[in-house]
Amino acid sequence: MILTLAFRNLFHDRIRLVVTLVGILFSIVLVAVQLGLYLGSSRMITSNIDHTDAELWITTFGAKSFEDGGLLxxxxxxxxxxxxxxxxxxxxxxxxxxxxxxxxxxxxxxxxxxxxxxxxxxxxxxxxxxxxxxxxxxxxxxxxxxxxxxxxxxxxxxxxxxxxxxxxxxxxxxxxxxxxxxxxxxxxxxxxxxxxxxxxxxxxxxxxxxxxxxxxxxxxxxxxxxxxxxxSAEVLTRDEFRDRSLTTWLFKTGAGVALIGGAFLGLLVGTVIVAQTLYSSTKDHLNEFATLRALGSSSGYIHKVILGQAGLSAVIGYVLGMAIALAVVFASRDTPLPLVMTPWLAVVLFAVTLFMCAISALSAIMKVTKIDPAMVFNR
Amino acid sequence: MTGEAVLEAIDVVKELGSGAGKITALKGVSMTLKAGELTLLMGPSGSGKTTLLSILGCIMTPTSGMIRVAGNDTEGQTPEQLARIRRDHIGYIFQSYNLFPTLSALENVRIALDVRGKKGFKAAARAEECLREVGLGHRLKNHPANMSGGEQQRVAVARAIATSPSVILADEPTAALDTTNGQQVMELLARIAKEQNRSVLVVTHDPRTKPYADRTVYIEDGQIVREERRPEGLDAPEIADLTKRRKVHG
Known part of the structure; x- marks a missing residue:
């Protein structure tokens, strides 16, 4: 019944549901694009290093990347x-x-x-x-x-x-x-x-x-x-040289920071939108939650309903967001900076979406925690 | 089992507000609800009826005094422990029905069982059984918006009895209903009290409900001022019938 109630609450107000989903979708696509670019960039930076079977690299001192080996x-x-x-x-x-x-x-x-x-x-x-x-x-x-x-x-x-x-x-x-x-x-x-x-x-x-x-x-x-x-030379393992190349291009140039920052912002905006819609949905259903409390439900039960709403939003938003993100990845395949989507990234994005929606549910949970079941008598 | 005290209030005082705005809503109220008995709590607006109902139902806690539900003392209990007492022993019926608009009649009853951890097929069967008991076997899938006020209140009654509570507390259950529906709901509550051996307390200022009561308790200014018992040997429908006839014959 928890999921049924969560589902019905969610679909009761279609406009609010659309706003919630747009928030999640926007967030997923932005995070997917930013992280896809980050992964794509990382692959470009390290692809030559990854295609060697050498255990150790001897480089000149301070060689920052594959392109920066010098000729010394x-x-x-x-x-x-x-x-x-x-x-x-x-x-x-x-x-x-x-x-x-x-x-x-x-x-x-x-x-x-x-x-x-x-x-x-x-x-x-x-x-x-x-x-x-x-x-x-x-x-x-x-x-x-x-x-x-x-x-x-x-x-x-x-x-x-x-x-x-x-x-x-x-x-x-x-x-x-x-x-x-x-x-x-x-x-x-x-x-x-x-x-x-x-x-x-x-x-x-x-x-x-x-x-x-x-x-x-x-x-x-x-x-x-x-x-x-x-x-007069440095001896690095392949992983060390790989990490150094990544650090040089992604972090010392600021490119990676911008990509990760963009992903974080996407997450933040998504969280705010979802939090706002979940909060207003909870406010609208406050009497129902008070009734549940009066019927003797534990606060955990009510929290599960709200988290259920958040979880359902996350799943629907993720599916839609990933569909768009995959389309963007497909469209970028022949561009100079192709986006990368891996099964691992897809799993991470799902976890991030669930986390974002769970965090968003906090304000609603805090609201409902303060609920006074006696309000059922004031209607 | 009949006549056993299932809910006791002993010298209950409740103060509301603070500072200059503080009022004493209940001034040392004591009452006992017994199994198999329908009790009416009557009194004018602001007399403390709903406050007493809230305290008896463990929704509010008294400033002083003691509440004992099915032998459990509620003093010092946390909100979660009070919720457990409500869950295990108390069924509620509200003036505005307080049904979940997004759930069907069957689901509205099932949720009360779900809250108590009763799930699955058995819970669905029990919810259906309760709805049939209140005469709504044909409205299982209907949502509150598609039901009359009387039907909605009967769903609320089904929800209250689904968990087999010791006590059913009803707050103005007939206030939003016409005479026919009000009578049906009261008949239902009286029947539940008798047949299921439950204690039913109905807060009301609707005089039409009096014929169904085994006992009527009057409250004014936060104090119980008087108590009436129905004459021995008459059951609720008989009294209701008698009252109707008296009205017809002037």
Missing amino acids: LKSAERHQALATPGVAKVVPLVVSFAEWRKPSGGSTRVVVVGSDPEDGGFEPWGFRNGTWEDVKSPEGVAIDKSYLRELDVTGIGDSAQVGEGRVRVKALTEGIRSFTQSPYVYTTLARARHLLGLDVVAGDATSFFLVKLAPGADLETVRNNLKSRLE
Whole structure:
């Protein structure tokens, strides 16, 4: 009967129900969009790091992110690392900004990523046209198809000038976006060094060394050994480097704070709207609650009715809100900043909605707690 | 069981308001309600009828004095404990019926059972049984808005008896009803008192209800001033009939 009464109270005043649902819906969509953007951004920031199988990353001191590795590491560090017990492989990875000169004039900044996947380091993923084998052919690079227009190319076979050399699009990936909005240009290690002009002055310059451990080696021991040997470099676990990249782009730039702040505001507005409508609904049904109290109901019973109303509002609002949020996610899939919706986020959003509605019910519960059952005689 | 005291008020004083506005609504009221008996509490407006009803029904607490419900002393009980006493021993009928407008007649009765933790099929069956008992077996699915005042009050009676309380307290149950419906409700209450051996207290200033009472208690200025008992050997319908005939013959 608790749910029946809650349901009837809720649907008794359709206009108020609509206002409540709009409040929840607005809140859900806003929170979903903000958190979806946050997740989408996080994925963009860490996708390259996540697609390596290295346990440890050797970076220059203070490297803030994947794009900020610099080119200060040399072969000497690699050899020192290789000589460390427990290290199986040390694979160089070059990452640096460069100018992409568009075929029809003008230029745009890109991030050149050079690696040799055969050595077990890093390999681009999501190939839609062409393969890494094609990239290895002369002048070969791989770019994401979502950046074709920005790079002023139409597809496989088109060429452009990057830094010091000429490149030709040999493969296209799908779904590799850049948070910095500078498209990634994947190529071999040697070609990357050539494009960045390193082959002339510092042929062995590297941004990162990706360390694969020997079977059975202890991560912390190897890491400490590497730290003591590599005085001019940092040794980070993959998760540490991932977190550092996220912190740099999302929190030091303020982007993440803005997204989380937006989500919080959405939550706040939703809470206020739902609280207001639940409170006024409770006020309208005060005599009924007083009657329940006079009939001997515990205050817990009445609280459950109000929480039932809040819960039902949450479920209906969530379903409608998620439908809209999923439509927005679908519409954003080809934009430079696609929203992400995961099952985990959907569960979190549901929990947030329930929490928001439960908090909203507090004012109504406080009102009803003070109810005097004697008011049933004054009607 | 008949004649057993189920609700006692002993020297109850109730002060309302504070400071200069403080009034003493009840000035040492004592009364006992017995099983199987319909008692009327009559008195002019402001005499303290409703205050006494509220205190007897454990909705208000007395400033001093004692209330004992089915042997339970209510002194010092918390609001939740008083609610439990109401839940276990008292059924209420209100002047304005106080039905839930969004619930059907059956659901309005079921909710009283639900409050007491009685749920499911058995509760639905019991609610239906009570509604049939008050003559509303054909209106189970109807909402209050689609029922007459008399029918609504009968739903309220069904709600009050559904939980088999020891005491039924009715606040002006006929005030909003026409003569026919008022008589039907009073007949129902008198029957419940007798057949179900419950104590029924009806607060009223409607003289038409007098024939149904086993006992009438008069209250004025917060004090019980007089008490009348129905002559032995006459039951409520007979008295009602007698009263009607007297009116017809002038």
